[in-house]
Amino acid sequence: MKYQIIPVTPFQQNCSVIWCDKTLKAAVVDPGGDIDRILAEITKLGLSVDKILLTHGHIDHVGGAASLAANLSVPIIGPHEADKFWLDNLVKQSQNFGFARAEAFEPTQYLKEGDVVTIGEQTVNVLHCPGHTPGHIVFFNAQSALAWVGDVLFRGSIGRTDFPQSNHQDLLHSITTKLWPLGKNVSFIPGHGPMSTFAEERQHNPFVADQLFD
Incomplete structure (x- = not known):
């Protein structure tokens, strides 16, 4: 699985274009905004995007999803249905965080634990990982040992839990x-922020390092 990270929105959210290098079929993960930049990167890479994947319903991850889906004529897949209230509340979210107005939308398909999403000849497994939001999901590509974790885990930190x-x-x-x-x-x-590995976080992350749970 190949990927290109595109930081978007004033929150510098890590939108990812991910693709199968054999077929050049692609998906966009968490297009929070800056749709023109995302489209330019897709064109530059010569990819054929056939779906948008969402980890959770916060504005900086989904604010551009409906516009991008309409532009590319592709479905929006995810997050888990427990985040529906966040998607229904996008107008207020965009006002509260100073984003351009984003209208509420309904994904083509919600995801649940154990689902599998196909991207060309590659697959990503779906894990339901609530906490930051109740419907947060993580995408995992076993072939490349790569995970897109949204705001569950960061290098040296974890997601906020002061939201509804x-x-x-x-x-x-x-x-x-x-x-x-x-x-x-x-x-x-x-x-948000730089990539890391689970090994690194299990050793050094001050919130979830292994020694905290011994």
Whole structure:
């Protein structure tokens, strides 16, 4: 699985274009905004995008999804249905965070634990990882040992849990029981900031390092 990270919005959210290098079929993960930049990158890479994937319903991750889907005539897939209230509330979210007005939308398909999404000849597995939001999901490509974790986990930190229906214990449980079993060799692309590996976070992350749970 190939990928290109495109930081978007004033929050510098890590939108990703991900693709199968054999077929050049692609998906866009979390297009929060700056649609022109995303489209330019797709064109530059010569890719054929056939879906948009969402990790959760926060404005900086989904604000451009409906516009991009309409531009490319592709479906929006994800997040888990427990984040529907965030998508329904996008007008207020955009006002609260100073974003351009984003209208509420309904994804073509919600995702749940155990679902598999196909991108060309590649697949990504879906893990439901609540905590930051109740419907947050993570995408995992086993072939490349790569995960797109949204705002669940960051290099040296974890997602905020001061939002409506966030839960700190749920977040810790998601990380330790859903992410860690994927393997220490897994590299991950977080919703913000630099990439890291599960091995690095299990050793040094002050919130979820292994020694905290011994």
